[in-house]
Amino acid sequence: MKISPPLELKDISCSFDSGSEGLYTATKGVNLTVNSGEFVSVVGPTGCGKSTILNVAAGLLSPSSGEVLSFGEPLKGINKKAGYMFQAEALMPWRNVMDNVLAGLQFKGLDPQLSREIASDWLKRVGLLAFAERYPHQLSGGMRKRVSLAQVLALEPELILMDEPFSALDIQTRQLMENEVLDLCFGTSMNKPRSVLFITHDLDEAIAMSDRIVVLSAGPASHPIGEFTIDLPRPRDVANIRDNPHFFELHASIWAVLRDEVMKSYAKQLDPKPSNP
Amino acid sequence: MTTSSRSQSAMLRVWQLLILALILGFWHWSSRKPEVAFFVGEPLIVWTRLIDWLFVKRDIYLHLGVTLLETLLAFVIGTVCGLLAGLWLGLSPKTARVLDPFIKATNSMPRVILAPIFCVWFGLGIWSKVALSITLVFFIVFFNVYQGIKEVSPVVLANTKMLGANYSQLIRHVYLPSATSWVFSSLHTSVGLAFVGAVVGEYLGSAQGVGYLILQAEGTFDINTVFAGILLLTLCALVLDTLVTRIESRLMVWQPKAGQTEKI
Numbered sequence: 261m262k263i264s265p266p267l268e269l270k271d272i273s274c275s276f277d278s279g280s281e282g283l284y285t286a287t288k289g290v291n292l293t294v295n296s297g298e299f300v301s302v303v304g305p306t307g308c309g310k311s312t313i314l315n316v317a318a319g320l321l322s323p324s325s326g327e328v329l330s331f332g333e334p335l336k337g338i339n340k341k342a343g344y345m346f347q348a349e350a351l352m353p354w355r356n357v358m359d360n361v362l363a364g365l366q367f368k369g370l371d372p373q374l375s376r377e378i379a380s381d382w383l384k385r386v387g388l389l390a391f392a393e394r395y396p397h398q399l400s401g402g403m404r405k406r407v408s409l410a411q412v413l414a415l416e417p418e419l420i421l422m423d424e425p426f427s428a429l430d431i432q433t434r435q436l437m438e439n440e441v442l443d444l445c446f447g448t449s450m451n452k453p454r455s456v457l458f459i460t461h462d463l464d465e466a467i468a469m470s471d472r473i474v475v476l477s478a479g480p481a482s483h484p485i486g487e488f489t490i491d492l493p494r495p496r497d498v499a500n501i502r503d504n505p506h507f508f509e510l511h512a513s514i515w516a517v518l519r520d521e522v523m524k525s526y527a528k529q530l531d532p533k534p535s536n537p
Numbered sequence: 538m539t540t541s542s543r544s545q546s547a548m549l550r551v552w553q554l555l556i557l558a559l560i561l562g563f564w565h566w567s568s569r570k571p572e573v574a575f576f577v578g579e580p581l582i583v584w585t586r587l588i589d590w591l592f593v594k595r596d597i598y599l600h601l602g603v604t605l606l607e608t609l610l611a612f613v614i615g616t617v618c619g620l621l622a623g624l625w626l627g628l629s630p631k632t633a634r635v636l637d638p639f640i641k642a643t644n645s646m647p648r649v650i651l652a653p654i655f656c657v658w659f660g661l662g663i664w665s666k667v668a669l670s671i672t673l674v675f676f677i678v679f680f681n682v683y684q685g686i687k688e689v690s691p692v693v694l695a696n697t698k699m700l701g702a703n704y705s706q707l708i709r710h711v712y713l714p715s716a717t718s719w720v721f722s723s724l725h726t727s728v729g730l731a732f733v734g735a736v737v738g739e740y741l742g743s744a745q746g747v748g749y750l751i752l753q754a755e756g757t758f759d760i761n762t763v764f765a766g767i768l769l770l771t772l773c774a775l776v777l778d779t780l781v782t783r784i785e786s787r788l789m790v791w792q793p794k795a796g797q798t799e800k801i
Contacts, residue, residue, distance in 0.1 A: 320695055338698055350696035354714040354791045363710070364700035397793040415700065 264332030266341065266419040266455040267294040267317055272326035274312050286312045288481035290326070292474060294419065294455050299445070301458045301466035303518060304476030305525035310459045311347075313476075314423050317457060318344050330419075343417030345408055347424045351396045357383065357407050358392040364415040382410040385444065402433040406440070413444060420445065420456045427462070438469060438498040446494065463518065467510050468498040475517050478525040486517040578760040586765040597747075597769070604746045605773065607663050607735035611670030612728055618671070619678025619727075620720055624712065627686025644680075648672045652741045661743055670734030677727040678720060685719030686712055718792065721785045728777050736770060 269292040278284040286309035294300045302310050315321040316328060319339040328335040330342070351360050361382055365375035383389040386406040396404055405425060412420065422441075426434045445454040460466050466473050467490055475486040490510060492501060501507055561580055568574040590597035626633040626640075652669050659665040689712060697711050739748025747766050754762035 318695075318699060320698070338701075340701065342699070344696065344699040346692050346696055348692045349690075350692045352693055352697070352711065352714070354718075356791070363697070363702075367697075367701040367703070367706050367710075395791045397791070411700065 263296060264329070265293050265295045266331060267292075267457060268327075268329040268332075269293070269313065269317065270327040270329065272313070272316055272323045272328070274309065274316065274321065275324045285481045286479055287476075287483065289483050292484065294457050296455055297446075299456045299458065299469060299471045301460055301470040301473045302476060303460055303463055303466050303473060303514070304482065305478050305518075305522045306461060307525060307529075308476045308479045308482040308521070310461075310476060311423055314344075314421050314457065314459050317419075318342055318421055320344075339419070341417060342419040342421050343412035343415055345412050345420065345422045345425045347427060349396070349404065351404060351407055351411070353396050356393050356395050357388060357399070360396070360407055361410045361414050364411060368415070378414055379410075382414045383407075386410045386440065402429055402437065405429065405437055409437075409441065409444070418455065420454050422456065422458045424460055426465075427460075434465075435499050438465065442469060442494075442496060442498070463511060463514060464502065465498075467492075467507060467514070468496060468501050473514060475514060475521070478521045478528065485521070486514070488514050575758075575760065578764040582761040583764045583768065586761055587768065590765065590769070597750075600745055600747050600750055601769070601773070603663060604732075604735050604739065604748065604770075607666040607670060607738070607746070608728075608731045608777070610663070610667045611674055611734055612731040614667070615671040615674025615731065616678050616720065616724070616727065619675045620682050620716065622675070623679045623682025624686060624708070624716060627683045627716075628708070628712065633683075640679075644676050649737055652738050655738070656742045666735045666738030666743065666746070669738040670731045673730040673734045674727045677723050677730060681719040681723035682716045685716045689715045718789060721781075721789060724781045724785070725778060728781055729774055732770070732774050732777065 269290055272290040272292075273285065273288045275283045275285045290313060292300075292302075292313070302313060304310055312321065316323050317339065319328075319335050319337055319342075328339075330339055352363065355363065358376075358379060361379040362375055365378060366372075370378075380389060380392070383392055386409055388403060388406055388410070391399065391403065396407070399407070408425070426437050429437065441456075445456055458466070458469065470490050473488045473490060474484050475488070476482045477485045488510065492504060492506060492510075564577065565580050568577055568579040626636065649669070651672060652665070655665040655668040659668055693715075694707070694711055697707060702710060735746070736748040736751075739746035740752050743749045747770055751763050751766040754760075754766065
């Protein structure tokens with residue numbers, strides 16, 4: 261029997277009411293599948309609806325048309341099998357680090373003692389057990405991201421959605437975090453490999469981390485215009501994978517597709533008048 | 538580091554005492570003339586009146602107790618009602634839109650004018666003062682909570698939803714804690730207004746309370762007692778404000794303190 265993939269987007273379109281200008285179609289006809297154990301990145305120019313796609317996959321947005329399947333089942337409401345790591349600060353500022361990681365387990369109604377053990381274990385894995393009693397505002401940006409990561413992974417979601425989670429971090433912290441994510445999601449510490457849908461505008465990051473990259477066209481009505489399989493060997497170290505000659509070939513071929521879209525998007529920002537085809 | 542900040546705060550105290558001494562000195566000096574003292578009272582007599590009230594005759598405690606009881610009742614009831622109403626309307630925007638003109642009207646109404654009506658409704662006892670105070674406290678808390686609910690970070694909200702929180706868990710773990718911080722920012726204002734409401738209520742018709750004492754004294758042109766009453770009320774308001782600050786700093790440990798460098 262064929263196992264259904266963790267996520268299938270079928271012909272997804274999203275339109276928003278943008279007031280005077282009428283409907284703005286962010287994405288149109290998006291087809292995307294994330295297979296079990298696969299790390300898929302979506303890259304595209306700014307404002308092309310990458311986050312929209314992720315929010316549809318999370319069940320936070322319902323598409324104007326099209327179908328979302330989670331393990332073969334049509335998605336209704338919040339995607340309970342998915343964990344979401346946001347681009348912006350998402351921790352509850354009134355809870356300390358431990359209570360933030362505990363939150364999801366608590367909502368599930370898990371036994372408090374067991375929850376604490378799980379949360380402690382995850383805090384240890386992200387190296388923040390010593391900071392369990394601190395509040396988010398007392399941590400650095402990198403530490404807060406780690407807490408978010410522990411918060412999401414503590415629930416052991418089968419599908420992990422990430423929306424440019426490290427874009428606000430400096431390059432060194434970023435590489436550390438990228439390696440940590442790869443290790444936590446695909447290393448030996450997980451019982452089984454996780455599927456990840458990763459949104460980024462950084463092509464280097466996408467190539468370093470993914471099994472497959474989907475390139476989106478510039479908005480409005482953006483849709484996938486290219487798909488690339490990244491056959492770099494795992495386990496990877498994002499800091500030195502750029503030395504691999506194959507990395508450059510992949511980068512060049514993806515950039516060739518992406519560049520035109522970036523230019524289009526850039527031109528649109530300079531001249532924001534809607535140009536309906 | 539600590540010694541310099543300590544000497545700095547000592548300096549601050551010195552300046553504050555100096556200003557206080559200046560005010561009292563000026564007051565005392567100007568009240569030497571009887572025709573001025575008739576209007577502003579005499580600090581020494583005001584002082585004896587206060588000592589009389591508090592330690593010699595000890596007859597102020599009943600009145601002060603009544604005023605503080607009214608303040609406390611109005612504060613608690615007004616805050617709870619404001620919090621609940623703010624939560625309710627914050628969470629159901631449609632109802633809020635329907636009720637919007639009524640809320641604006643009630644808020645713009647000069648509510649102190651309601652005092653005589655409350656006297657008719659609730660009698661001359663404490664409840665008419667409590668009612669007047671509540672109308673003052675309620676709106677402060679209500680508007681703060683309402684705003685607070687609308688400004689809950691959408692990312693924190695989405696994140697909590699993704700972590701599996703249902704609607705009631707969202708209210709308990711996101712909306713309420715978020716609103717609480719807004720309630721606390723309004724408490725300093727509302728505790729002051731609760732006090733104002735109680736005193737004004739007494740002033741307009743009562744048989745007990747510090748406001749009543751002041752009114753009596755005014756009736757006999759006893760300006761010194763009036764000032765003693767005012768000073769006593771100011772003192773009480775300061776104590777209440779300090780209490781709120783204490784409770785706030787205990788409950789709101791998660792908030793970065795003003796001036797504390799936030800790590801990025």
